[in-house]
Amino acid sequence: MLERDDDFSQCVEECEIAVIVNGHRYERTVPVRLLLSDFLRHDLQLTGTHVGCEHGVCGCCTVLFNGEAVRSCLMLAVQADGMAVTTIEGMAGTNSELHPIQQAFQEKHGLQCGFCTPGIIMSVHAMLHEHPDPTEKEIRHELSGNICRCTGYQNIVEAVKLAAERLREQHMEVE
């Protein structure tokens, strides 16, 4: 995480920000009313973060903000100044191999149209980091903040179970 270097104690309508997104530092001048979701999509061209309801209900725009899952449509881009953001584009490895969560979603058919998927993957990432071995009930509870309009929830839950299992194995190998 960067130290916040700008001082916003003066009222401004536009300002320079520096945000670390998926490990890269981006510096941009943005209007203060720009949402973080629109900053990622329009200014950084990272269109993997989807925008559904734009008032915090659907979960499509979920990203990791300093490691925590948040709604990027409910934050201003200026609030990400000096902070670290991870989006779906940051999940795959350096040689574009899928992240184990993505791999599990592919294998278990955890997506249909795919619109909600980036938000779900980010939420699952945060969930499994905190609870590596969730019960089905916990998975369903933690995913309640992400709406899938295709209603493919069964396979999403199956995918999360598989991802959890693989991540635990991976973790054990590392140890």
Add this chain to the structure above:
Amino acid sequence: MKPPRFQYCAPRILDEALTLLDQHGEDIKVLAGGQSFVPLLNMRLAGPAYIVDINHISELHYIETEDGYLAIGAIARQRQIERSVLVQEKHPLLVEVIKHIGHMQIRNRGTVVGSIAHADPAAELPALLTCLNGEVLAQSIHGERVIKAEEFFTGYLTTALEPGEMLTEARFPWIPPRAGWSFMEFARRAGDYALVGAAAVLTPAPDDTCMSAHIAYLGVAGSPIRAHAVEQMLVGTTLDQRALDAAAEAAREIVSEDMSDVHATVEYRRTLTAELTKRVLKAAWGRRERQERQEQQRGEG
């Protein structure tokens, strides 16, 4: 761009924020977690000329145990309290209530004090603060004042806060020793605003009758409502079926006549209120009993 134009500032010191609030009066709004405020901006239901973002004011980022209450600073996140071992141990009812708020993505950003300042009548924390007879601390550059929950929530999304003032702390009184507590709500989908919810704290007397009762509701009127009439009916009883039925019947009266909307009619909300009253009281009283049995077992062992 979704939100309307505004001027933004994010001071690091409380006094700077209070100075801005004083200068701009009704033209300025405080941004804390933003989980209710940013949707209002996105839908352009709110359009303040100035926004003061208090997220960098580290002096407001605290959870402290005080004599008589748990003090929560204005930018302590709901998730932080949910995870706090201190709060889990010392104020389990608060943790239980927070788990019912929105989804984890919302609680990661949302603040306790922000939810109270927003004063949504269907929100959990205003109802809990009302149930516990808690207080808030409002500060301005001219000084500070402590406001009781029941005086703070004055109507739909409306509070006793004056222009130039900011909520800096919420005070949740401790649950009395031996008391049982419970919180329940009914929502159509997980994480939605509940149609109706209730929080109860029951303290037993030495003869195991109810010595003191606190019960408050969300979703029944323009503000959270503490049901003093129901509380008085419960004192001196053993929370038997007759007492529960009478309390449930009385609780129906609390639901305001204008609480019909697309989600539920008044009659449906009254039915829910009556049922939740019984369940929440039974659960709270049950928790008290278990505590007592444990004490006896310990004494015998």
